[in-house]
Amino acid sequence: MTSLARFSRDFSSRHGTGAASFVVAAVLFWIVFLILLPQLAMLDVSFRHNLPRPEVGGPRDVHTLDNYRYFLFGNSGGAALNALDIGVLTKTLVAAVLVTVLDILLCYPIAFILAHSASGAGARLMVIGLIVPFWINDILRAFAFRILFGATGVINGVGLSLGLWDQPIDFIRADVALYAGLAYTYVLLMVFSIYNAVETLDRNQIEAARDMGASWWRVHWRIVLPVAKPGIASGATMVFMLTAGALAAPQILGGPSNLWFTQLIYQWFNDAGDWARGSAYATILLVVCLAFVFLMMRIFRVSIGAIGR
Amino acid sequence: MNRGVGGGLFAFSYTLLFFLFLFGPLIIMVITAFNSSAFPRVVPWECFTTDWFGLLIRNERLMTGLWTSLAIGIAVVAIAVPFGLAGALALADIGPRLRAGLYAVLITPILIPGVVLGISTIVFWSFVGRKLGAGYDTVFYNGLFLTLLGQVAFIASYAMLILSARLQRFDPTLTEAALDLGATPGQAFRKILLPFLKPALGSAAFITFLASFENYNTTVFTILSGNTFTTALASKVRHGTDPSLSALAVIIIAVTLIGAMVQEAHHRRRDLLRGGRPERSRLYANPLTRLLTHPAAILLILVGCTGAIIWQASHHDAQACRADILSEKQRVQERLLQEQQQRMQQRQTQTPAAPTAPSNNPSPFGGAFNPGSLAPK
Amino acid sequence: MTKDVVLDHVSIRFGGYTAVENAHLTIRGGEFFSFLGPSGCGKTTLLRCISGFVQPSAGRVLIGGEDMRNVGPNKRPTALIFQNLALFPLLTVAENIAFPLEVRRVGRKQRRKRADELLEMIALPGTGDKKVHELSGGQKQRVAIARALAAEPDILLLDEPLSALDLKLRQHMRTELRAIQQRVGLTFIYITHDQGEALTMSDQVAVMNAGVIEQIDNPETIYNRPRTPFVASFVGESNAIHGVVLSQTGRLATLDTPLGPLTGQAAGGRTYLPKERCTLFVRPEQLFIADTPPEVNTIKAKRVNEEFEGSIRTLYLQAGGEALRLYHMNAAVSAALASGDGAVTVSFKPEQATILPDDPALSG
Ligand SMILES: Nc1ncnc2c1ncn2[C@@H]1O[C@H](COP(=O)(O)OP(=O)(O)OP(=O)(O)O)[C@@H](O)[C@H]1O
Ligand SMILES: [Mg+2]
Numbered sequence A: 001m002t003s004l005a006r007f008s009r010d011f012s013s014r015h016g017t018g019a020a021s022f023v024v025a026a027v028l029f030w031i032v033f034l035i036l037l038p039q040l041a042m043l044d045v046s047f048r049h050n051l052p053r054p055e056v057g058g059p060r061d062v063h064t065l066d067n068y069r070y071f072l073f074g075n076s077g078g079a080a081l082n083a084l085d086i087g088v089l090t091k092t093l094v095a096a097v098l099v100t101v102l103d104i105l106l107c108y109p110i111a112f113i114l115a116h117s118a119s120g121a122g123a124r125l126m127v128i129g130l131i132v133p134f135w136i137n138d139i140l141r142a143f144a145f146r147i148l149f150g151a152t153g154v155i156n157g158v159g160l161s162l163g164l165w166d167q168p169i170d171f172i173r174a175d176v177a178l179y180a181g182l183a184y185t186y187v188l189l190m191v192f193s194i195y196n197a198v199e200t201l202d203r204n205q206i207e208a209a210r211d212m213g214a215s216w217w218r219v220h221w222r223i224v225l226p227v228a229k230p231g232i233a234s235g236a237t238m239v240f241m242l243t244a245g246a247l248a249a250p251q252i253l254g255g256p257s258n259l260w261f262t263q264l265i266y267q268w269f270n271d272a273g274d275w276a277r278g279s280a281y282a283t284i285l286l287v288v289c290l291a292f293v294f295l296m297m298r299i300f301r302v303s304i305g306a307i308g309r
Numbered sequence B: 001m002n003r004g005v006g007g008g009l010f011a012f013s014y015t016l017l018f019f020l021f022l023f024g025p026l027i028i029m030v031i032t033a034f035n036s037s038a039f040p041r042v043v044p045w046e047c048f049t050t051d052w053f054g055l056l057i058r059n060e061r062l063m064t065g066l067w068t069s070l071a072i073g074i075a076v077v078a079i080a081v082p083f084g085l086a087g088a089l090a091l092a093d094i095g096p097r098l099r100a101g102l103y104a105v106l107i108t109p110i111l112i113p114g115v116v117l118g119i120s121t122i123v124f125w126s127f128v129g130r131k132l133g134a135g136y137d138t139v140f141y142n143g144l145f146l147t148l149l150g151q152v153a154f155i156a157s158y159a160m161l162i163l164s165a166r167l168q169r170f171d172p173t174l175t176e177a178a179l180d181l182g183a184t185p186g187q188a189f190r191k192i193l194l195p196f197l198k199p200a201l202g203s204a205a206f207i208t209f210l211a212s213f214e215n216y217n218t219t220v221f222t223i224l225s226g227n228t229f230t231t232a233l234a235s236k237v238r239h240g241t242d243p244s245l246s247a248l249a250v251i252i253i254a255v256t257l258i259g260a261m262v263q264e265a266h267h268r269r270r271d272l273l274r275g276g277r278p279e280r281s282r283l284y285a286n287p288l289t290r291l292l293t294h295p296a297a298i299l300l301i302l303v304g305c306t307g308a309i310i311w312q313a314s315h316h317d318a319q320a321c322r323a324d325i326l327s328e329k330q331r332v333q334e335r336l337l338q339e340q341q342q343r344m345q346q347r348q349t350q351t352p353a354a355p356t357a358p359s360n361n362p363s364p365f366g367g368a369f370n371p372g373s374l375a376p377k
Numbered sequence C: 001m002t003k004d005v006v007l008d009h010v011s012i013r014f015g016g017y018t019a020v021e022n023a024h025l026t027i028r029g030g031e032f033f034s035f036l037g038p039s040g041c042g043k044t045t046l047l048r049c050i051s052g053f054v055q056p057s058a059g060r061v062l063i064g065g066e067d068m069r070n071v072g073p074n075k076r077p078t079a080l081i082f083q084n085l086a087l088f089p090l091l092t093v094a095e096n097i098a099f100p101l102e103v104r105r106v107g108r109k110q111r112r113k114r115a116d117e118l119l120e121m122i123a124l125p126g127t128g129d130k131k132v133h134e135l136s137g138g139q140k141q142r143v144a145i146a147r148a149l150a151a152e153p154d155i156l157l158l159d160e161p162l163s164a165l166d167l168k169l170r171q172h173m174r175t176e177l178r179a180i181q182q183r184v185g186l187t188f189i190y191i192t193h194d195q196g197e198a199l200t201m202s203d204q205v206a207v208m209n210a211g212v213i214e215q216i217d218n219p220e221t222i223y224n225r226p227r228t229p230f231v232a233s234f235v236g237e238s239n240a241i242h243g244v245v246l247s248q249t250g251r252l253a254t255l256d257t258p259l260g261p262l263t264g265q266a267a268g269g270r271t272y273l274p275k276e277r278c279t280l281f282v283r284p285e286q287l288f289i290a291d292t293p294p295e296v297n298t299i300k301a302k303r304v305n306e307e308f309e310g311s312i313r314t315l316y317l318q319a320g321g322e323a324l325r326l327y328h329m330n331a332a333v334s335a336a337l338a339s340g341d342g343a344v345t346v347s348f349k350p351e352q353a354t355i356l357p358d359d360p361a362l363s364g
Helices: A002-015 A017-046 A066-076 A083-116 A120-135 A138-149 A154-161 A176-185 A187-198 A203-211 A216-244 A248-253 A261-271 A275-300 B008-032 B051-057 B060-093 B096-111 B114-131 B143-167 B172-180 B185-214 B229-238 B244-274 B287-292 B295-314 B319-347 C043-051 C093-102 C108-121 C137-150 C167-184 C195-201 C219-224 C229-234
Strands: C005-014 C017-027 C032-036 C058-063 C078-081 C155-159 C187-192 C204-209 C212-217 C239-249 C252-257 C260-266 C277-282 C299-308 C312-319 C322-329 C343-347 C354-357
Touching (some): A002 A017, A002 B172, A017 A275, A017 B060, A017 B114, A017 B143, A017 B185, A066 A083, A066 A275, A083 A120, A083 A176, A083 A187, A083 A275, A083 B008, A120 B244, A138 A154, A138 A176, A138 A248, A138 B229, A138 B244, A176 A187, A176 A248, A203 A216, A216 A275, A216 B096, A248 A261, A248 B229, A261 B114, A275 B096, A275 B114, B008 B244, B051 B244, B060 B096, B060 B185, B060 B229, B096 B143, B114 B143, B143 B185, B172 B185, B244 B295, B287 B295, C005 C043, C017 C043, C017 C212, C032 C043, C032 C195, C043 C058, C043 C078, C043 C155, C043 C187, C093 C108, C093 C137, C108 C137, C137 C167, C187 C195, C204 C219, C204 C229, C212 C219, C212 C229, C229 C239, C229 C277, C229 C354, C239 C260, C239 C322, C252 C277, C260 C277
Parallel strands (some): C032 C187, C032 C204, C078 C155, C260 C354
Antiparallel strands (some): C005 C017, C005 C058, C239 C252, C252 C260, C277 C354, C299 C312, C299 C343, C312 C322
């Protein structure tokens, strides 16, 4: 609090009392009322029973671990693991990692080309070409992939007419459409994250390395990748979190039997009207994802300051 | 760079494939918008039609959602940009030890899954409402209000990132110079810092509006029983689909392309003028081409062309073609029916003939792709 | 109406680091006062303290007799010209100059008129509508001065304003600055690490070292009568010869040095104790080649090298294990120089050399 007081005093002598009180008030409101308290409220509700409204605050409204117990053991009462829900969470995480890796592989070359090979009009055209597809709503993008991958979609049409396969392949049930759609959705984010980092690389370094006879993959591995690392980390973190937390794409592109974890949350919260259990599942998603991201940051030695740059 | 590090043929073909991946789905979607087939597809091509656009505009749920989205978007811009500005200013002036912590706090809303933000927003404000003894008709149970708060929580972080990037290039001695010359701190803020941030404020407003308009994950919770454009769109896609969505994509893509071209013209012109010798350029020397390359002129031309195409297309009548297709279909269907009946008679099964229409695609999509559910909702 | 600036035992600390230590001085109204010192010695910090961006950790700043403790930078009668000029890039030249008037809500017409007058004064008429980035370095410099003058300060503070300019322009701007100061009659407080600037322009010079003000005097005294070893070696070139005191008669003291006994003036009328360790400073231009054996201060030296620099010739000498430098007016090449084995006899006048104690605490 003393540092807050010092900050506002210094700040107001620089930018004026009006600006200072605005900054302090806005940042405090944002952090406290929009970030902190809602998360705490959700955490609190996740430890409660799902009660009809008149009973809320009554004697039966006590804290409980029921919702988390349900996630772990289902209705079995501790006898067996809730394989279904745990499986969905695992699948979501694995798929999110998969999509993230796919995006890194897909975007690294483009980011490098954009930063170091393209120039002038070509580069500008590339940037426009990257941005235009992302003006279109997530929902419509998912819709496009449904058209593409549907049983009578273009890919099946082409495949069948070329005789590559003779039965329509159900890409949607196989989740191919979902992964492709998710990877597609976050391409822009990844390209620009990596681009921002790679762009700072001095071209002479690459040329010097080439002159010393390094092969192209060695140049990338030893010189470009280290520079790109914070960008990749930043992009990967955001793509992973967005993918793991995606709702629209799985709803539209997911097969009928394959659920995304967010869909479970949605079902508990909106379809079943069980706010407590929905909150518990949301908390689980948040904690597991953040833990995973921080673990990865530890392993790859990047700091949170790199994110969003 | 053409020595194998990232130039040459590989780079070219990779770039080509990459952009094919980006644009392929969109191009196909655009084509389906003009095919009269009730299921969005390219083949088999039935008739050229613009009816899907009409269907789109007559969809009331989408259109009311559109107005809701616009209102929310404007409100989000009005709150998220100042919040982002406050965050960026605080980050710039806070001591180095607190800075890392504050940055981590202000950046987390971007990392928190939207679903979680949506849920936590409703849970918290309904808790506040309950504590205050407010009824269901109060602001705490109002979808618009909740959506606004839920969206601002993370969209303000986007604004903060954009403004921070610009603020880092601000020379703080400029503020000191203004103070030294007699400006009050408030005057220095308004006359020196804010004008410097103006371009970034513009892009922040733009991005925040877009983010608000497109948001689904948070909004689908916070809007409660209401609808924004995006949630209406999503429920339409989830419960059955027709090419009017493709028509929507066509409209968005057209607007985007026009915007991109005008923007590009604006950039070129600015570079030309800044280069200091506009009269050297051939385009600028000729008064006609100079006028034609002005961004406003380009905008006018593009809008004009689009208008002409729309007018032309709206007079196109696909009725005849469609009738042909319909009768063709009916013929095929009758033939199939007859064949089936014949087969059944031949087989002499005990079960009575099921009145099922022959389905040519076994649908795994929970009925979403059944012709019956294609009617606009 | 002139205002004195008084620094009353001012110290400035950043955390544990002391940037300025006990600065105590008075700058008279209308003076051209320079702070001279090496990079990082706290000059900018001191200036920022006078203009109000830094609060003294101890002591007070008084301007015109008024304590400035709770007076913000925008309320002080000072105008600071920043090390990087800090011209507003989004405003035109005229808007920059008129900014102090704008914040005082002077009308648009009047602002423009005043800006044009000032542009006239700095010899840049007609550039009012240009953007700042369209000006050359020297022009920006002058615009910054005009902008500061538009604020009608009593005291103009300049933080190394010429350091970014090339040599020719720097010399030109020196005279120009001095001329402007005399025309407008303001107090100029000028910061530089360039002794040439400080010596040519100033009425008074304060020499700073590591946060401490070592000497305040007029340029000639600073140059000829340095009070501390730092001033002697930082201002101008000096040969430093270490030794111990043999005797002192009046103001002249004699040291026993590896080069033999040498006599010089005891700095600041000090009286040295016999055997006290001291250093004798003599400037290269005050050493001369003795064609006939001198009465005092005979140094037998060996020529090691020489450099021709146009008007002067620098001789690098070796004597008693010490390296010496001698500036020789080029016109006459003496017989001693021509001799083959390189042996020369050099000397200096006792009153032109300064003897300073190595440990000032000992003698008084
Ligand atoms: N805000 C600050 N916080 C901590 N230390 C500072 C601060 N400002 C200056 N210093 C330190 O005080 C010392 C003096 O800095 P100052 O800027 O006054 O030097 P200067 O004499 O102007 O040097 P130069 O000639 O290079 O401009 C430096 O060591 C610097 O690191
Ligand atoms: Mg300095």
